[in-house]
Amino acid sequence: MCGIGGELRYDAQAADGDAVRRMLPCLESRGPDGEGLWQRGPIAFGHRRLKIIDLSEAGGQPMTDEQLGLTLVFNGCIYNYQQLRDELRGYGYTFASTSDTEVIIKAYHRWGADCVQHFLGMFAFAIAEHATGTVMLARDRLGIKPMYLAETPGRLRFASTLPALLAAGDVDTSIDKVALQHYMTFHSVVPAPRTLVAGVRKLPPATVRIIKSDGTSTERVYWEADHTRTLIKSREEWAEAIHESLRTAVERRMVADVPVGVLLSGGLDSSYIVALLAEQGQRGLTTFSIGFESAAGESGDEFAYSDIIAKQFDTTHHQIRIGKDRFLPAVARTVAAMSEPMVSHDCIAFNLLSEDVSQHVKVVQSGQGADEILAGYSWYPPLRDVPRDQAVDAYAREFFDRPHSELARQLSLEWLLDADVSREFVAASFARAGATSSVDAALRLDSQVMLVDDPVKRVDNMTMAWGLEARVPFLDHELVELAAACPPELKLAQGGKGVLKDAARGVVPDEVIDRTKGYFPVPGIRHLEGPMLDMVREALHAPAARARGLFRTEYVDALLADPNTARTTLGANQLWQLALLEMWLQDKGI
Numbered sequence: 001m002c003g004i005g006g007e008l009r010y011d012a013q014a015a016d017g018d019a020v021r022r023m024l025p026c027l028e029s030r031g032p033d034g035e036g037l038w039q040r041g042p043i044a045f046g047h048r049r050l051k052i053i054d055l056s057e058a059g060g061q062p063m064t065d066e067q068l069g070l071t072l073v074f075n076g077c078i079y080n081y082q083q084l085r086d087e088l089r090g091y092g093y094t095f096a097s098t099s100d101t102e103v104i105i106k107a108y109h110r111w112g113a114d115c116v117q118h119f120l121g122m123f124a125f126a127i128a129e130h131a132t133g134t135v136m137l138a139r140d141r142l143g144i145k146p147m148y149l150a151e152t153p154g155r156l157r158f159a160s161t162l163p164a165l166l167a168a169g170d171v172d173t174s175i176d177k178v179a180l181q182h183y184m185t186f187h188s189v190v191p192a193p194r195t196l197v198a199g200v201r202k203l204p205p206a207t208v209r210i211i212k213s214d215g216t217s218t219e220r221v222y223w224e225a226d227h228t229r230t231l232i233k234s235r236e237e238w239a240e241a242i243h244e245s246l247r248t249a250v251e252r253r254m255v256a257d258v259p260v261g262v263l264l265s266g267g268l269d270s271s272y273i274v275a276l277l278a279e280q281g282q283r284g285l286t287t288f289s290i291g292f293e294s295a296a297g298e299s300g301d302e303f304a305y306s307d308i309i310a311k312q313f314d315t316t317h318h319q320i321r322i323g324k325d326r327f328l329p330a331v332a333r334t335v336a337a338m339s340e341p342m343v344s345h346d347c348i349a350f351n352l353l354s355e356d357v358s359q360h361v362k363v364v365q366s367g368q369g370a371d372e373i374l375a376g377y378s379w380y381p382p383l384r385d386v387p388r389d390q391a392v393d394a395y396a397r398e399f400f401d402r403p404h405s406e407l408a409r410q411l412s413l414e415w416l417l418d419a420d421v422s423r424e425f426v427a428a429s430f431a432r433a434g435a436t437s438s439v440d441a442a443l444r445l446d447s448q449v450m451l452v453d454d455p456v457k458r459v460d461n462m463t464m465a466w467g468l469e470a471r472v473p474f475l476d477h478e479l480v481e482l483a484a485a486c487p488p489e490l491k492l493a494q495g496g497k498g499v500l501k502d503a504a505r506g507v508v509p510d511e512v513i514d515r516t517k518g519y520f521p522v523p524g525i526r527h528l529e530g531p532m533l534d535m536v537r538e539a540l541h542a543p544a545a546r547a548r549g550l551f552r553t554e555y556v557d558a559l560l561a562d563p564n565t566a567r568t569t570l571g572a573n574q575l576w577q578l579a580l581l582e583m584w585l586q587d588k589g590i
Helices: 017-030 081-090 100-118 162-168 177-185 235-252 268-279 303-312 324-337 346-357 370-374 388-399 421-431 438-450 452-464 477-485 488-495 498-504 530-541 543-548 553-561 574-587
Strands: 002-009 034-040 043-049 063-065 070-078 121-129 135-139 148-152 155-159 207-211 217-221 260-263 286-292 316-322 363-365 469-471
Touching: 002 017, 002 070, 002 121, 002 162, 017 034, 017 043, 017 155, 017 162, 043 070, 043 121, 063 100, 070 100, 081 100, 100 121, 100 135, 100 207, 148 162, 155 162, 177 421, 235 268, 235 477, 235 498, 260 268, 260 346, 268 303, 268 370, 268 498, 286 303, 286 346, 303 316, 316 346, 324 346, 324 452, 324 530, 324 574, 346 452, 370 438, 370 477, 370 498, 388 421, 388 438, 421 438, 438 452, 438 477, 438 488, 452 469, 488 498, 530 543, 530 553, 530 574, 543 574, 553 574
Parallel strands: 260 286, 260 363, 286 316, 363 469
Antiparallel strands: 002 043, 002 155, 034 043, 063 070, 070 121, 121 135, 135 207, 148 155, 207 217
């Protein structure tokens, strides 16, 4: 788990090592344990290291194998690296370290671009061939690890974070109008390859890009879960299959040369992870829960449920209570940690949680992803009986933050597009083969796009802001494939995630399985008042915001006059959505 960056030149110029060096301070929190820079002619790689596997200097990066003529920078973890190392030894390879990084180098030499098919894990990496100048960029199947790109004539730069590319310089920082409309419509999600910054793109999940020394490149998607019915099982068989697959995924994510803890929210997903680890013989497991002060009559914690799990499985449990004195200062720090603006109030919770957790452990397992692969959200049941030719409209009604017609009253004229680009994007996804029902089509889209650019990105950005590695067993690609093949009616049962609830029976206490679905409760964002509201007002009235003029003045004024009434379709505070965007733009100097 680290921060990576680099530059490739294909204009007969040497790579700008100073530009790559300027990226590294922005990546320091992702890798506080070491730094490295490698340059050879038109290629330069930079790296910040978080020591998780092979704590010796032999595991440092950029890692070069002179005999094979390869150099690698890598962010993530290959959970099956030990098995792959044994397999590669059988082909005659020798190893100078015990790191998963070196396994990637040998695997690339053995299998080329198809090496990604052999990896079980989360990863973003760049590997350079010394002899040919060819570079391959790759991202894991579920997009757990990020890779941002800035391309200009004759040059491509990449980095783990968008701010690192800005620090390198020479980036077009104008706002992408299509991305802005996605932000306002598609639940603040900007699908790859776009970002809000016109000069920065992101490599999509499950994608490899091969760049030749002359700048020509090819890009291919190497994996997708099939949402069609290829397996026929009974309800009980499906539950057992999910249970066994999750058990394997949780066990895989314990590989580390440092202790591994669990973020325990008190919901089913994280509770199930703790239960399976206890079942596998983990004793004295360290768990962490967070809670906030109540506001506007809304509770700020779910300690009652997390305490049940901590007690039953005898974990070393930490209740992290956040008072108002810590909450407000964390807002600016959270925005600074965002590679892209993320509206969810969970971001602040994860940032504060990660700050405290990082004082105890360097690796945690977390329950993100279960809702997106097993139909845990409120917008899936309304799609149950919707014909495929009506699915796009039904999905938009349930999920989009606002209908397209409202944007004309909210965005300033110069930022408004005539086309409903978010609806067009969803329609194109839904029209593709490989999803049997409307629910399947929505789950496929959400797992490929919304999951990647909302909860997964949120966890990566906020944990890595504190040098904490988060592993997400529900996004083990074999479990995701199994969930995709599971009939929608089993996933929708019991108020959502029915098959997971069946799988957890007898392992997780019933009072946790059958509780009402909860969310990270952060009342201070859901209900804006006092100093928090003052911060919002200041962001929207800042000279930079006025000069940019993204939003109609009358729309902003109406929201500020009544800050807690206007909500998006899914209940997010519209005022916070606007203010967060401006806070992010101002923080990044855009």
